[in-house]
Amino acid sequence: MTRPRIVLHIAWYLVKNRAINPFLKKRSGQILLVLMTGLFLINSLQYLVGAAQSRTILDAVRPYLHGLGLDHSSIAVLISGFLIIYTIYTLVRGKPIYLREEEYEVLLSQPISLDEFMLANIISILVSPLVLAPAFFGLALFGMVFTGDPIRGVLVMFGGLILLSGAIMIEILFKLAVRKTGHKLLLIIMFIALLAAGITHSLIAGTYSLILGIPYMPIAASLVYPFSKSVSLASAIAVLLLGYVEISGLSLVASVLSRRIDIEDLSPRSIVNIKLVEGGVPRIRYGSPRSILYSYLFTSRILGSKHLLGLTVLLSVAGLAGLAAQRLLGVPGDTGIAFIEFFIPMMIGMALYSLSSHVLAMDLRCYWLYRTYVIDMAPVAGAIISKLAVNSVEAAAIMLLGLSLYMNKIRLLLMIPYYLPAGIAGAALQLITLSYLASKRQVIRETTAGIYSVEGLTAVLLEVIVIAVFMGVSSLAFYLSGQPLPVLVAGGIISIIVSYPLLRFVERIIGDIMTYYDVLI
Amino acid sequence: MFYPYTFILLINVLSRVEITNSSSRRNSEINYFQISRHGDHCLVNALVLADLHKTYPGGVRALRGLSLTINEGEIYGLIGPNGAGKSTTLKITVGLLKPDKGGVLIYGRSVMKNRVEALKLTSYVPENPVVFKNLTVKEFLRFITGLRNIRWEEIADYAEYLVEGFSLSEKENTMLYQLSRGMLQKVLVTAAFLVRPKLMVMDEPMAGMDPEAQHFFKKEVKRLVSSGATALISSHLLDMVERFCTRVGIINKGRLVAEGTVEEIKRIASEESSLEEVFLKIIKG
Numbered sequence: 001m002t003r004p005r006i007v008l009h010i011a012w013y014l015v016k017n018r019a020i021n022p023f024l025k026k027r028s029g030q031i032l033l034v035l036m037t038g039l040f041l042i043n044s045l046q047y048l049v050g051a052a053q054s055r056t057i058l059d060a061v062r063p064y065l066h067g068l069g070l071d072h073s074s075i076a077v078l079i080s081g082f083l084i085i086y087t088i089y090t091l092v093r094g095k096p097i098y099l100r101e102e103e104y105e106v107l108l109s110q111p112i113s114l115d116e117f118m119l120a121n122i123i124s125i126l127v128s129p130l131v132l133a134p135a136f137f138g139l140a141l142f143g144m145v146f147t148g149d150p151i152r153g154v155l156v157m158f159g160g161l162i163l164l165s166g167a168i169m170i171e172i173l174f175k176l177a178v179r180k181t182g183h184k185l186l187l188i189i190m191f192i193a194l195l196a197a198g199i200t201h202s203l204i205a206g207t208y209s210l211i212l213g214i215p216y217m218p219i220a221a222s223l224v225y226p227f228s229k230s231v232s233l234a235s236a237i238a239v240l241l242l243g244y245v246e247i248s249g250l251s252l253v254a255s256v257l258s259r260r261i262d263i264e265d266l267s268p269r270s271i272v273n274i275k276l277v278e279g280g281v282p283r284i285r286y287g288s289p290r291s292i293l294y295s296y297l298f299t300s301r302i303l304g305s306k307h308l309l310g311l312t313v314l315l316s317v318a319g320l321a322g323l324a325a326q327r328l329l330g331v332p333g334d335t336g337i338a339f340i341e342f343f344i345p346m347m348i349g350m351a352l353y354s355l356s357s358h359v360l361a362m363d364l365r366c367y368w369l370y371r372t373y374v375i376d377m378a379p380v381a382g383a384i385i386s387k388l389a390v391n392s393v394e395a396a397a398i399m400l401l402g403l404s405l406y407m408n409k410i411r412l413l414l415m416i417p418y419y420l421p422a423g424i425a426g427a428a429l430q431l432i433t434l435s436y437l438a439s440k441r442q443v444i445r446e447t448t449a450g451i452y453s454v455e456g457l458t459a460v461l462l463e464v465i466v467i468a469v470f471m472g473v474s475s476l477a478f479y480l481s482g483q484p485l486p487v488l489v490a491g492g493i494i495s496i497i498v499s500y501p502l503l504r505f506v507e508r509i510i511g512d513i514m515t516y517y518d519v520l521i
Numbered sequence: 522m523f524y525p526y527t528f529i530l531l532i533n534v535l536s537r538v539e540i541t542n543s544s545s546r547r548n549s550e551i552n553y554f555q556i557s558r559h560g561d562h563c564l565v566n567a568l569v570l571a572d573l574h575k576t577y578p579g580g581v582r583a584l585r586g587l588s589l590t591i592n593e594g595e596i597y598g599l600i601g602p603n604g605a606g607k608s609t610t611l612k613i614t615v616g617l618l619k620p621d622k623g624g625v626l627i628y629g630r631s632v633m634k635n636r637v638e639a640l641k642l643t644s645y646v647p648e649n650p651v652v653f654k655n656l657t658v659k660e661f662l663r664f665i666t667g668l669r670n671i672r673w674e675e676i677a678d679y680a681e682y683l684v685e686g687f688s689l690s691e692k693e694n695t696m697l698y699q700l701s702r703g704m705l706q707k708v709l710v711t712a713a714f715l716v717r718p719k720l721m722v723m724d725e726p727m728a729g730m731d732p733e734a735q736h737f738f739k740k741e742v743k744r745l746v747s748s749g750a751t752a753l754i755s756s757h758l759l760d761m762v763e764r765f766c767t768r769v770g771i772i773n774k775g776r777l778v779a780e781g782t783v784e785e786i787k788r789i790a791s792e793e794s795s796l797e798e799v800f801l802k803i804i805k806g
Contacts, residue, residue: 006668009664009667010668013653013656013664016656016660017654017655018655021655021656021696022655025657025696026655026696101651102651102653102654104617105617105647105649105651106647106651106709108616109615109617109640109647110640110668110669111636111637111639111641111669112637112668262619263616263617263618264619
């Protein structure tokens with residue numbers, strides 16, 4: 001029998017550890033909180049005295065969205081569709097539920113039943129959006145700037161948190177469903193059939209089918225509806241409540257499934273990291289330090305089967321999405337094109353941002369190892385920059401393939417090489433700043449643990465560069481794509497030729513900083 | 522607080538609908554007598570590990586039929602080379618891993634069948650000092666003791682004694698992420714003592730501790746054991762094991778290859794020197 005007191009005790013400390021203390025007891029959390037609250041209040045005040053811009057970002061964006069045939073309900077349907085894809089992905093992976101190491105090692109070795117833990121975990125996920133709210137004033141600020149209304153800003157914040165909690169709950173629920181019912185294939189077939197029906201209906205009807213919204217519309221609408229001025233405040237609040245009710249329902253089912261859960265259904269996150277490392281260990285033959293470092297840091301990652309498979313899948317998806325969009329929406333008009341040329345590179349740049357942070361975090365974690373065993377750090381720098389630059393070119397290829405098919409503008413594909421020198425420059429800027437900072441702080445002398453939060457935070461701030469560079473080159477590419485074909489081809493060849501000396505030049509400079517800077521100061 | 526209670530009640534009702542997993546395995550359990558006769562004495566079996574087998578998903582066979590019995594009042598040292606299966610044994614003991622075959626009884630209570638009741642008697646210190654980083658030392662200790670329905674007022678004096686003994690007094694309101702590895706180890710050991718366990722399962726408990734803390738740790742373990750508790754300690758510190766443990770088990774490749782008091786093991790190995798040399802001789806065959 002589940003003991004409510006124990007469940008609430010665990011849930012309270014989980015919420016405290018995950019949501020309350022990081023913002024109330026940590027200096028960085030406090031600063032963030034004050035900053036966000038202050039900005040929100042100032043902007044709210046501006047709005048109240050009527051000093052804020054009467055024309056909001058939403059007003060500016062609305063014509064573009066309408067040009068694409070998108071309104072609040074169709075955007076919610078699309079998000080719901082993405083949640084269906086996420087459900088399929090969760091089901092296909094079907095791995096154990098991963099817990100934080102302390103939750104696994106410390107908490108599960110206590111005299112609590114596993115369903116008590118799962119229930120507490122679920123309650124903490126349900127409660128966290130409410131507790132975390134003050135820490136997410138940034139989201140409210142975003143919502144307010146977008147809509148020009150502080151109340152809608154707050155609703156956007158809650159909507160975002162409901163969507164986040166919904167995604168977490170979907171993952172937990174379907175992992176449990178796979179483990180406890182054993183009907184993995186059936187569930188996958190059901191959701192794929194739903195997705196296929198939704199897409200087919202959309203293509204036939206020439207609109208976004210409500211079939212896609214069947215499972216997750218309330219959760220998706222929680223975020224989208226507060227943005228829309230055609231939805232009254234009361235309706236937006238009602239939709240939010242509906243979203244919360246849906247999450248509660250999902251939680252209830254997950255809680256029931258978590259009865260008599262097996263310890264092997266749960267796994268500490270460290271196991272994931274070990275698997276990541278195991279999966280990433282390449283075969284390296286004997287060779288010069290340079291070839292070994294390039295082989296480990298660059299070739300094995302970029303030419304690894306997993307990476308190539310992922311790239312192939314993404315290119316296929318982009319191609320199909322481009323064709324489907326053309327069929328569904330037709331070739332976009334001028335306003336649509338202007339919107340796409342701004343919005344899509346920004347989204348892809350943000351995706352690239354999270355990828356390059358991951359790459360940098362993984363590679364610089366072994367900084368101390370390279371410093372101990374490698375005499376010259378230039379190949380390390382070169383390999384990391386090459387990898388980030390190639391990632392940037394791959395992202396461009398995925399984006400331009402989709403857009404070229406959608407916009408019926410195949411010559412956009414000729415612009416792919418243009419991203420190479422820009423990618424090298426952006427990556428070099430990131431790495432030079434990080435290695436300089438790490439050396440300046442003498443991180444290497446003091447620890448073998450790799451980079452610290454200061455470097456991590458700087459890496460996050462530097463990612464703005466990645467997005468800006470990607471968007472900048474994309475604007476150039478869209479502009480130049482109207483030029484004569486020989487000019488485009490020549491530009492591409494020049495980009496490739498220029499890239500090599502540029503890479504060797506920056507790797508020498510950064511290599512020297514990484515090798516000598518903290519020794520000489 | 523109405524909502525969570527209603528939620529839990531609803532789940533209790535709904536969960537009466539059985540959901541069975543066709544692939545679930547039934548562990549073979551061997552029922553051991555809790556009390557064994559040893560000469561004129563009756564020994565209470567605090568822990569019985571019976572024929573434990575464990576193979577990890579990657580195919581690594583961590584345990585190959587490990588059995589051992591620890592009696593109440595013993596300080597049992599489990600030693601062995603890296604990868605011998607020590608941590609796996611300890612994790613199975615506290616229910617963090619499920620054996621493929623075999624069973625665990627803590628004071629006659631099966632960890633597989635009656636996990637909560639068995640673990641009520643047990644405390645565990647993991648190999649790596651993983652903690653809830655965003656809690657303070659005090660919050661963490663209250664969290665762990667609260668899981669056993671222990672009121673803080675009942676143990677406040679003992680907590681103060683332990684916190685002082687481990688030099689944690691000034692760190693009580695410090696967040697755990699701000700502490701060093703050694704300090705975290707002290708916090709975990711404090712929590713393990715504080716719940717007044719009958720069986721203490723500790724994986725490298727003194728790793729990273731300063732000499733003063735190590736001294737206090739040993740003193741406290743001895744005190745608890747003299748009042749009826751039992752300790753299972755895994756360690757690579759052979760000098761400590763030799764002087765501190767009342768009985769030692771040597772594990773290699775998932776099997777118990779030698780067991781007894783230090784003197785008995787020395788006799789088995791025909792060695793008169795230190796436990797370290799006996800250990801090396803046994804491991805190398």
